[in-house]
Amino acid sequence: MDKTLQDFVDQLGTQVDTVLLLKAVEQSPATIFITDSVGRIIYVNSKFVEVTGYAKNEVLGRDARILKGMGRSSGHKEMWSEISSGRQWKGDFHNKKKNGEYFWVRATISPIMDHEGKITNFLGMNEDITDRKQVEEALEQSVAESVQMATSLEFLNAELKSTQSQMLQREKMASIGQLAAGVAHEINNPIGFVSSNLRSLDKYFKKLTDYLVLLEKNIQDKVPETWQEIKPERKKLKIDFMLEDSEDLITESLDGSERVRKIVQNLKTFSRVDQAEEQWVDLNTCLENTIGIVWNEIKYKSKLEKDLGDLPDLNCNPQELSQVFTNILINAAQAIEKDGLIKVRSRHEEESIIITIEDNGSGIAEEHLERIFEPFFTTKAVGEGTGLGMSISYEIIKKHGGNIHIESDLGKGSIFTILLPLHPEEQSL
Template identity: 50%
Template sequence: MEDTTAILVVDDDQATQELFSRYLTGAGYLTTCAASGREALELFAGNFFPLVLLDITMPGMSGMAVLRQLRNSDFPPEVIMVTAVDDPAVAATALELGACGYLVKPFEKNELLIYVAHALRLRELERANREYRDNLEQQVQERTRQLEQACRDLKASQDQLLHQEKLATIGHLAAGVAHEINNPTGYIGSNLGTLTKYMGHISGFIGLLDGFSSALPPEKAVELALARKDFKIDFLVEDSRDILAECLEGVGRIKKIVEGLKTFSRKDQNTACLASINDCLENALTVAWNELKYKATVEKDYGDLPLIRCYPNQLAQVFMNLLVNAAQAITGQGIIHIRTYAENNLIYIAIADTGCGIAPENQKKIFAPFFTTKEEGVGTGLGLSIVTEIVARHGGEITVASEVGKGTTFTISIPLQHDADADQPEAATALAAG
């Protein structure tokens, strides 16, 4: 902090120096004297003086030359020119160069002290003004940063709302598509089942023919055997069984996907009911499988869990989000491990991946709204902040453990007994639709 009482007196006359020192010291100021301009500049370079009383006419370096250098320094002092030269033109020049006063010798003591007090007061006002200006600039910059961040958040919020609207529309469309797919899939499955029965009858009939081939004339028996070989009857029968089995398996897969889509688009998603966490995970895996199958091997370690009262659709969405995030974190081929277990009246769901991991500085940010480290357009639209809200709605918590380069584990804990209906907010429909 600067000493506002230190004054540098610059005058080549010893008697004038002593007069200044007596007046100023008596008024409580600390004075340092210099007999020339060079000496004054050397003292100023090594010490701080808020005020300089400067003579104009001095041998060697004039007071005007000293004034120029003082006012052009990094921390310019206030300067009062004290001189016997009573010339308005000289005074005007001094003021233009930055002097704050022009005191003509001889002068009265009070006149000097008024000039000094005025100069120091002016300096204090300039210092306060600089601080205010700097503080104002900082406030403007900070406010600008806040407004820019608010603008980015608003844009992200608008994008998220738009994306949720799209997802809600897709959900309604998915319900209709699932219904339309379900009908022909039912026909196909039924017909494939009938064909399987028919193939069983045909196989039995061929076996019956084998029993009568010995009763045929030898040439007819040979002809029948050659035809059977040429037409590859045995291969066709066996391969047909495999083809029908694969087709039935595919139909079953389609039904499972359709059921998953219907679960996610169901309108009763705001109704809590008894449900299995493991079933919610299976539904999520079914819907997200296309995102997972090319990136990871899914390992499941499901515990024997009791049913809990919950919003199964919303929990399935939470699991799907975590599973898709896990797949997107994996470069090449990796592993996603899912474990469920019950302990201390809580159900735990741990979803671990062997992906790139999350940097320590980001682990506290990932649950904040709009925070993402993904490229634009990547993700499901259900942010981890909403995941956290859904888990909290079930009275639960979500934690993350991650190591860069090794992988990440998200662990959800949900109490076995919780009044889910009491925590359901008005926005549940919109969240579930996304």
């Protein structure tokens, strides 16, 4: 046994059998560590060694951030503030093993105080949740790929119906819009009553919690002998844990339902069919809605920066312009292998609106630039693209009296610049 842990247990001054306690800690399926008051490790159990790959003598006396989990967590300051104030903290860390492999843990860190209330140590208990995180990420990826596949199939179906730029006329966009609106409606109904029920449940739960606290206080004050009888059963049933966890579960469920609601709203806005073909719209809103639709194609490989200026409303077909933005954003994401950056910028200059979409992907060879807007021309492998997306985008922008221009350096990225006049009837088409 480590002398430091033995000393620590001796300082507890409890009636717990020391040997039994040490055996329980050593044989625990959870990763357990103890630090001094400034975060230096003084004890780790066998499970810690097994999970992290570090021998005990490699971590004793080292800062607990040896696993780099705390340094990678945006909540580290909040965590330290909590435990330094004498409160328990719970949260997830993305830690790093000795061999460089990353793993997820759900941590509970508690301060340990002496008889004077001074913090002398911190106790950490970690549960390995790597498999759970992988399942969640795999599920999210699967859902994202399914949604993206459905969207891509709709776009591909529209593109293959004709070799002309008129593929995106009113009839095709209306049919896609009706399908999307129908799906959004079917999702919106159940998520509506789920959200409503959750909000009601949240109110009921808070009232029940307040009642329980009041009831227990009255029992403690007026019938202490009854309180002593029920106190062990209360502890056995883990009432405090259930109250705390139930509150978290309700909050997380409400957050999830709100996220679904926003996705449905973006889909309805993107494919709305109960509006005129041309209308006055804010292109920033159009860009935001389009980004929401294609976000799953982007977020796994690239960051996205938005710099949207104040724009006057433009009389246009927002569904067609959303198609242009979608084509360019998806192409940008596909040109990036990993750790990329996509920048979306909008400006009002003189009598025009200028939209730029820039990426740091693979870029386009100079000999291909002049052909990028030709129908059926593509730099993708056979079966990965029809070569119609950019030609359709070109025709849509021309139809709105504007211009679309591309600059690209092979291996460095591309910049698409879209210019849309506020008064296209005054310019030659």
